[in-house]
Amino acid sequence: MTQTKDEGADLLSLYQEIILDHGKSPRNAGTIESHSCKSDGKNPMCGDKVCVTAAVDDAGFISDIRFDGKGCAISIASASMMTEAVKGLSAIEAANIFAAVRRLCTEDIEPELVKEEIGSDLGTRLDKLVALSGVRQFPVRVKCATLPWYTLLACLEGKDSATSERAGAARKSA
Numbered sequence: 001m002t003q004t005k006d007e008g009a010d011l012l013s014l015y016q017e018i019i020l021d022h023g024k025s026p027r028n029a030g031t032i033e034s035h036s037c038k039s040d041g042k043n044p045m046c047g048d049k050v051c052v053t054a055a056v057d058d059a060g061f062i063s064d065i066r067f068d069g070k071g072c073a074i075s076i077a078s079a080s081m082m083t084e085a086v087k088g089l090s091a092i093e094a095a096n097i098f099a100a101v102r103r104l105c106t107e108d109i110e111p112e113l114v115k116e117e118i119g120s121d122l123g124t125r126l127d128k129l130v131a132l133s134g135v136r137q138f139p140v141r142v143k144c145a146t147l148p149w150y151t152l153l154a155c156l157e158g159k160d161s162a163t164s165e166r167a168g169a170a171r172k173s174a
């Protein structure tokens with residue numbers, strides 16, 4: 001029995017399953033009519049588009065979040081998983097969890113280490129998102145996976161657009 005190899009393959013197929021599931025039946029799809037903020041994100045590399053609307057309560061926590069998107073399975077799955085992960089969080093917590101997701105997508109780092117770094121509360125929310133780390137092997141896909149997150153950050157910062165390069169790349173409207 002080549003156990004390590006099998007475990008690796010199992011993990012990979014588990015990741016694929018999670019992503020396929022969210023890609024096929026996205027959670028929190030749609031638009032919040034009475035939103036606190038709204039932002040449109042674009043990933044020109046792949047053609048992914050995502051629109052994030054969020055409702056933020058008086059205490060500064062994300063009480064509701066939805067996304068509307070057209071794009072590849074990775075971008076849709078990432079958006080869907082993001083909406084589940086950040087509901088109830090503050091803008092700072094959401095930014096922290098994205099920083100962790102970005103590391104998982106770009107660095108060869110143990111998920112357990114990243115979880116430890118952001119603390120147990122956020123770490124639990126990171127569990128499913130580890131599935132996105134599969135894009136690490138496909139650098140072009142990193143932009144697909146991070147697009148919804150950049151768009152969320154832009155949304156929470158009051159910017160109306162974002163790209164997969166960085167949040168709020170569009171000039172400030174003022």
Ligand code: ZN
Nearest residue numbers: 046048072144
């Ligand atoms: Zn894409």
